[in-house]
Amino acid sequence: MTNEADALEKDFGESTLTTKGQITLPSALRQAFSLDVGDRLHWFRRGDGALVVEPRKRRSIVDFARANPIHLGEKGRDLDALIDEAVTEAMADRMRRARMRET
Incomplete structure (x- = not known):
């Protein structure tokens, strides 16, 4: 039996942090959120310690x-x-x- 939190989770794979502090987002993740060149990501830490990333589409x-x-x-x-x-x-x-x- 799955709970509601499990139903909301989706595994998009892994990324590796480079020496310059950069990561490449997995293709499935970019497609799922319709991310494109120039789009921004907002990173923050929730009270429970979880890292949350919010996509922010670049708008004209x-x-x-x-x-x-x-x-x-x-x-x-x-x-x-x-x-x-x-x-x-x-x-x-x-x-x-x-x-x-x-x-």
Whole structure:
């Protein structure tokens, strides 16, 4: 009979600490937590002495902005619409500069 703690545990293998204090996370662990280059790991020790590692996904500024909406003026503006407007304006400016160089 397994208890609840056993059901929550999963063995992802072992890592070796290098002379530089680095470890390589096992592939199964990286896949299970969708970890990628640039993601951070937060390490802490619980009161019972257990070492706990919390993955912290690296987020782009766009992810952050979408999670924390920016409102401009009384009505507010949609971030995606602002990005689209900025890209459209930049492309129009680029085309105007290209035409000026041609003449």
